[in-house]
Amino acid sequence: MPTAPTSTGSGRSSAHDLRQAPDGFRKVLKALRARPPVRSARLPAEPPWRSRFVASGTDVPRTSLQEFGYRTGELRRHEGRVDDTAIAGPWRVLTDEGLECLTAVCGQLEGAAQDAGFTATRRLRAADLLSPFIGNMIRDRGFLLACSRLVGIPLIPHPLRLPTAQVNYGDGRGRQGGVHWHRDGMDYVFTIQLSGYEDYDGGRFTYFRGRTDEFPGPVSGDSRFRTADCGERGATLFLHGSRIFHAVTPVTKGRRVTLVISLFCPYFARQDSNTFWHLAADDGIAATVPGWLRLKWPVRNPAVDFGLRSAGPVITWGDLR
Numbered sequence: 001m002p003t004a005p006t007s008t009g010s011g012r013s014s015a016h017d018l019r020q021a022p023d024g025f026r027k028v029l030k031a032l033r034a035r036p037p038v039r040s041a042r043l044p045a046e047p048p049w050r051s052r053f054v055a056s057g058t059d060v061p062r063t064s065l066q067e068f069g070y071r072t073g074e075l076r077r078h079e080g081r082v083d084d085t086a087i088a089g090p091w092r093v094l095t096d097e098g099l100e101c102l103t104a105v106c107g108q109l110e111g112a113a114q115d116a117g118f119t120a121t122r123r124l125r126a127a128d129l130l131s132p133f134i135g136n137m138i139r140d141r142g143f144l145l146a147c148s149r150l151v152g153i154p155l156i157p158h159p160l161r162l163p164t165a166q167v168n169y170g171d172g173r174g175r176q177g178g179v180h181w182h183r184d185g186m187d188y189v190f191t192i193q194l195s196g197y198e199d200y201d202g203g204r205f206t207y208f209r210g211r212t213d214e215f216p217g218p219v220s221g222d223s224r225f226r227t228a229d230c231g232e233r234g235a236t237l238f239l240h241g242s243r244i245f246h247a248v249t250p251v252t253k254g255r256r257v258t259l260v261i262s263l264f265c266p267y268f269a270r271q272d273s274n275t276f277w278h279l280a281a282d283d284g285i286a287a288t289v290p291g292w293l294r295l296k297w298p299v300r301n302p303a304v305d306f307g308l309r310s311a312g313p314v315i316t317w318g319d320l321r
């Protein structure tokens with residue numbers, strides 16, 4: 001596959017102006033203060049989700065974790081398959097018709113969005129629990145197979161549920177939509193751009209092309225800082241979120257909206273990178289416990305058990321052949 005196209009530029013706002021997100025004990029303090037996500041809201045009627053909204057496959061630029069400096073022995077593997085995709089895209093997962101509907105749905109959902117602290121400045125967590133369109137989209141077998149084939153491993157909605165679909169809203173009028181340097185608790189993260197570079201200035205998706213233990217912090221002058229090529233409306237970017245430091249520069253003009261979908265490989269459940277306090281820092285302790293139990297409860301058949309726990313279809317290695 002071709003290598004993911006990148007540049008070292010970062011738009012009008014700089015990635016080096018961003019701070020690094022809090023870690024360690026500061027996460028515990030944040031968990032104690034966190035508000036749970038909105039679970040219900042009065043929202044206008046939505047268009048229905050249709051399986052035909054999933055775009056047909058194309059050759060997608062891809063960079064491996066080895067190219068980021070990870071050793072072969074550090075990669076997850078199952079029956080000869082290796083979990084080695086670091087970043088893939090830009091890629092269109094939805095047709096133009098599907099993208100139009102999703103953009104309208106996410107626009108309507110903004111009324112339920114909440115201000116956030118160190119990550120996106122305004123966002124809606126658990127969007128699939130409020131939106132039937134998004135809920136059906138991320139549990140559509142065709143959608144999940146497209147995502148699974150891109151990464152090369154079986155993927156389903158994350159059993160933690162609350163972080164699996166998040167809409168981020170940023171504009172140049174105070175709610176800037178910038179995201180400080182961080183790595184995700186989630187391993188398999190897909191960001192769908194619902195705005196394009198013609199809609200806003202700044203808002204550049206930036207990442208460190210190296211191992212997380214080599215991340216130098218938000219300093220200037222390191223040639224390993226890159227800007228992902230995802231400026232087109234509908235462009236979707238896959239990121240191995242837990243193994244790559246990334247950030248979004250502030251939006252200085254216009255409006256930027258993205259939908260971030262976090263998927264899960266049932267076969268690698270025991271190596272899931274989430275920690276309880278990372279999750280609780282976002283959603284509070286009480287809201288985190290049920291999802292944590294769904295993730296950690298013992299399984300007999302990973303694909304079937306986690307399919308049930310995520311209220312989605314069963315996707316197996318055999319589906320990827």
Ligand SMILES: [Fe+2]
Binds near residue numbers: 182183184241246
């Ligand atoms: Fe992230």
